[in-house]
Amino acid sequence: MFVMILNWKVGENDPFSAFNEALASYLEASGKRSQTVELSDPGWWNRLLNAKLDGIDFVFTWQGLATNFKIGEKEQSFWEVLQVPLISMHGDHPCHMPVNHAFDSPYCAHLYAYPEYSLYAQRHFRKRSRTISVENPVFCLDERLDVKGGDHFVLPKNVTPPSVMEEEWKRQLSPEAFRFHMALAETLKAMLPTEDHLDFHAVIDELIELHPSEEYDFRTQADAYHHLHSRLDFYVRNVKAVSILDHLKDVPLQIIGRGWEPYARVASPHHEFRRAGNMADNQRQYYSAYGIIDVTPSVTGLHDRTYRAMRNQTPFLSSGYLPEFLPDMAPYDPLFYRFNGDDLREKCEAVMANPAAHAELAREFSYLHQMRIQPSHLMWQLDSLARSMDRS
Incomplete structure (x- = not known):
């Protein structure tokens, strides 16, 4: 068998x-x-x-x-x-x-x-x-490397600039549908800095119930319903990712991934942009002194890049949310950031002030996670x- x-x-x-x-x-x-x-x-x-x-x-x-x-x-x-x-x-x-x-x-x-x-x-x-x-x-077999990276954070993320997505919507959708998408997108974007752990799919459902589209009946048009959620999901993910550049303007940051060219042309001198390679070939990016900044696509849980950092016992900052993982997650709060206020910037500043303490905290959490799951x-x-x- x-x-x-x-x-x-x-x-x-x-x-x-x-x-x-x-x-x-x-x-x-x-x-x-x-x-x-x-x-x-x-x-x-x-x-x-x-x-x-x-x-x-x-x-x-x-x-x-x-x-x-x-x-x-x-x-x-x-x-x-x-x-x-x-x-x-x-x-x-x-x-x-x-x-x-x-x-x-x-x-x-x-x-x-x-x-x-x-x-x-x-x-x-x-x-x-x-x-x-x-x-x-952790779906990863990496063996820990004996290397030390530079004094910077790493943001491994492919993006499509939100402005590019908006232009695509304008070309592909009717004027009424475009206005509907943009109204929802602007509402979600305005909520991100003020809401912790925003479940924007639930918000989308509430909004289309309160403000029905004149063009679509989402209760009967399944394809239109999924496409709406898909477009807005990708939009919010990309808004989150590119907002990190503004939050961390004067923080040393290496951005690795596709789609960043418009931002690289006007980038902060503290930011460096690189293309991504195959997953099997990019292990070294996890070994910078300050670790990775991971943008989790979901409301709860962790993303595979955070899992890989844990396997390598290297530092990370994750937007993940684990409400029931431990009875008290407060000691590990420095490992998890939010998009509201200056939370990410403040956590990055704390890492730069004492990278050894942050790395040790990440290793401690990684051990607990891998022992439990x-x-x-x-x-x-x-x-x-x-x-x-x-x-x-």
Whole structure:
């Protein structure tokens, strides 16, 4: 019996190869054999059909990749034909690629890294598939490097400038729809500096209920509803990311990622801009003296860049929010920033005043997190879930 892991090596910065290498290692440590199937290879599905003869415990995929794959003249779901458990782990919001969340079958379970993502999926997609959020361990096998970076923070983030997004909306949408999007975008942007841990998807739903669009009926037009949430989700993420440049104008900062060219042309002399490489090749960026600044896409939980910093035992500042992780999170508040007021700037100044103390606090929290949320527990959850699914 094998666990078949689906990989997609042509994704931007190739994150899945690194994640799947860690997953295979964790499965082996739990007594599970695995094989990796590359989705960009022609005829990848034949490997699964052949492997079924030897026995498949379950198939694992990320972000819903290949869940909507169909075969034959009748366009049957491949997974309904294969009839083995398929588990999809999602780290991004369901509004962005609804088709990757929509497969609904007793043979499939959709797991989410954040509870608010799971709740959205249950409201809009689920009838037969299992859907739940899980606490992920650190999906990373980095060995700690014996290097020391410069005295600066690192912001690893791809962006699309909000002004570019607004121009795209203006070209793509009708005048009324554009005004509607902009009204919601401006409302959300105005709330960011004043609200802690803003669940802007809930705010969007409240706003469209109070101020209905003249062009769309979001209660019946699912595609329009998801597109609205997707556009505004990306917009808020990018507003958050670029706002860091203003918050930290005179703070030494290295920005690594795509899309920053308009900001690099008018940048502070304290800021340096670099392109990102593949995930497997950029470990050294975690070793600056002050650590990374991570922008978490969700309301709750942590992002994979923070997890990787924890694996490397290097400093970090995260916008993540862990309300129930420990009975008292106050001692670790210096590791987590908010977008309201001068919170990020003040925390950066504290780091620069005593980087050794901040690094030690990050290591202490990393140890606690990795002791509490261990890979073996998730492997047990995956195996138990697969055994409970319909194999008839």
